[in-house]
Amino acid sequence: MQYDVAAIIQGYSNGYFLMADENNHLGWYGSCDRTLIPLDERFRYPKSLRRVLNQNRFSTAINRDFEGVVNGCANRDSTWISEDLKDIYYALNQNGWAYSFETWQGDQLAGGILGIVIGGAFIGESMFFRITEGSKVAMVKLVERLRTKKFVFFDAQMMNPHLERFGAYRIEDEEYQVLLDKALKSNCSFI
Incomplete structure (x- = not known):
């Protein structure tokens, strides 16, 4: 099936996201509010994770x-990532909009974060782990x-207790739209 990649990116550029x-x-x-992962000193993580990072167990x-990564994110009892949405992610990836940021332990995929990059916005769609x-570790390294790449924000879309541990915070839609406008004008390279 063919997807109108430009129309999909326009939807995300207007502050919307796809779900099944x-x-x-x-x-x-x-959403009337969005969850952001801080890219400044507000970002935090547990000391136990610092030990894991220092051990360099993951690349x-x-x-x-x-x-x-797409399949790992969708592999849940209840998921909003349908087969059609998977295909959209593949099309976005082939056109340079969607990325997987992965952790590996040797040759085994340990976990990852699926996201869409538009200008200086990283829009996190989902994450998963196998190890x-x-x-x-993917969150910290991302x-x-x-x-480093001077992104404006990391949008996690919806709050959950896991993200809260990293310092995630909510902002109202009006503030999100201002940040989104700034991000769309930024020329950041993810790779």
Whole structure:
């Protein structure tokens, strides 16, 4: 199936995101508030994770196994990532918009974060792990990369207790739209 990649990127550029409902029907969604992962000193993580990072048990890669990350993110009892949405992510990846930021332990995919990059915005769609701490290490290393590349924000879309541990915070839609406008005018390179 062919997807209008430009129209999909326009939707994300307007502050919407795609999700499938319980019947696997895709739709555009917005939110009155958004969850951001801080790219400044507010970003934090547990001391136990610092030990894991210091042990260098994981390496990172971008798009080494994009399909594996998409499937890992969708592999849940209840998921909003339908087969159609997977295909959209593949089309976005082939056109340079969607990326997987991965952790590896040797030759095994340990975890990863699926995201869409538009200008200086990293829009995190989902994350998963197969090896304990795999997604947490991916989060820390991804934040380091986004800082280095001078991204405006890391959008995690919706709050959960896991993200809260990293210092995630909510902003109102009006503030999000201002940041999004700034991000769209930024010329950041993710790779």
